[in-house]
Amino acid sequence: MKDKSSILNTAIETIKLESDAILNLANLINDDFAEVVELIYNSKGRVIITGIGKSAIIGNKIVATLNSTGTPAVFMHAADAIHGDLGLILKDDVVICLSKSGNTPEIKVVVPLIKRAQNKIIAITGNKDSFLGQHADYILNAFVEKEACPNNLAPTTSTTAQLVIGDALAICLLELRGFSSNDFAKYHPGGALGKKLYLRVQDLSSVNQKPVVNLNTSIKEVIVEITEKMLGVTAVVENKKIVGIITDGDLRRMLTKVDDFSNLTAKDIMSSNPKRIEAKAMAIDALEVMEAHEISQLLVEENGNYSGVVHLHDLIKEGII
Known part of the structure; x- marks a missing residue:
């Protein structure tokens, strides 16, 4: 059984590993990111975010952040998409697909169907050469060298990277829209933050x-x-x-x-x-x-x-x- 010192060391190492991975994302930002922000900003539709597993959970959070900062967004689970939820996607919607590997079976089924409808696809993935990477219109590189999990299996660092990219998108869009504290209060009337505003x-x-x-x-x-x-x-x-x-x-x-x-x-x-x-x-x-x-x-x-x-x-x- 680990003593307190070992537990604290593991916690600190996890935080350092994930923080280093996040800092490295700044080196991966390129023109695709700016073009994605402009695409979403100029779109007449919504942002549809899809993923599976832990990426789906991160997708839900990004949707919540976008909605609360002035960018209409909807989450569509990749597994449900092929059983009717593709109907969520309207003509002018932009689709963001989250997947570390970019090669999950659900993504391989969903992406061609979205492309057939001629919606733009943005990939947030750690594997540019994956099926998703090759078929997306834009790639936001979420590559991480390793997971915080000692077995390099449990999605930890990779989902943190997805979340940070989502936050960066939301903040860029917020600034483009001139989203003010008064606008924020409109969307948060019931919370303490909204009441302050x-x-x-x-x-x-x-x-x-x-x-x-x-x-x-x-x-x-x-x-x-x-x-x-x-x-x-x-x-x-x-x-x-x-x-x-x-x-x-x-x-x-x-x-x-x-x-x-x-x-x-x-x-x-x-x-x-x-x-x-x-x-x-x-x-x-x-x-x-x-x-x-x-x-x-x-x-x-x-x-x-x-x-x-x-x-x-x-x-x-x-x-x-």
Whole structure:
């Protein structure tokens, strides 16, 4: 049984082997790659990606990456293609075939059928001289010297190489399309990444209660307002404008300084010129302000008027943090 040192050495060797193989891919990039990117970019159809075995799994991931970055893509399993799924391929679609050897039986059956339909075929393969390599319109060389598997059998380094080439394609296409963070948010509305790109402060503050007092509000009423609105804070407002803020901390500090607060009002204990943020600002910007000033709440303004409060807990709840 291997000890911890041997296990760690194997892990490190695997990572080094795969990283060296990935770096070598840069030496294999040629004009075919640029032409493939331009072909896909100018295509009126989709990208159909096919493969079998571990290559099929990598194909699914590349499809997901392309779809999420603005290039419509569909996965078609090579084994299913010859049992009806070839119908997925439309006239203007571009087909990418993934295969380390380029000589699997399924590929040998599928490729001629695709060519008969006159769709362009892009091969991502480690064997340029294979059946796939010889019949593809373009070859993206995914050659690796050896697998990370000590028996040089289990697809490891080779599938990593396929994945990296797929990512390179997606990023090149993303840049050609001018795909922005706003576009990204459109395709990722449910995830934390998307929320960072589209969620605005007003989306959070509008569902919170709106604690507010004026300059002459008694401390008792201030305490009631903060307690009832359950945000640990209240704005001090005059003519709809924010003039100060009172937090739970301000109340505790007051109690350590005075024995009788019956004659005190909001203006006596408030902090003037509090940190605030525009309602239309991004929620992620609110987080940055809170972190920079080590605070948990921000007062929100809309058109210069007080409109509510955004709390650190709102950002946590939405997965922004």
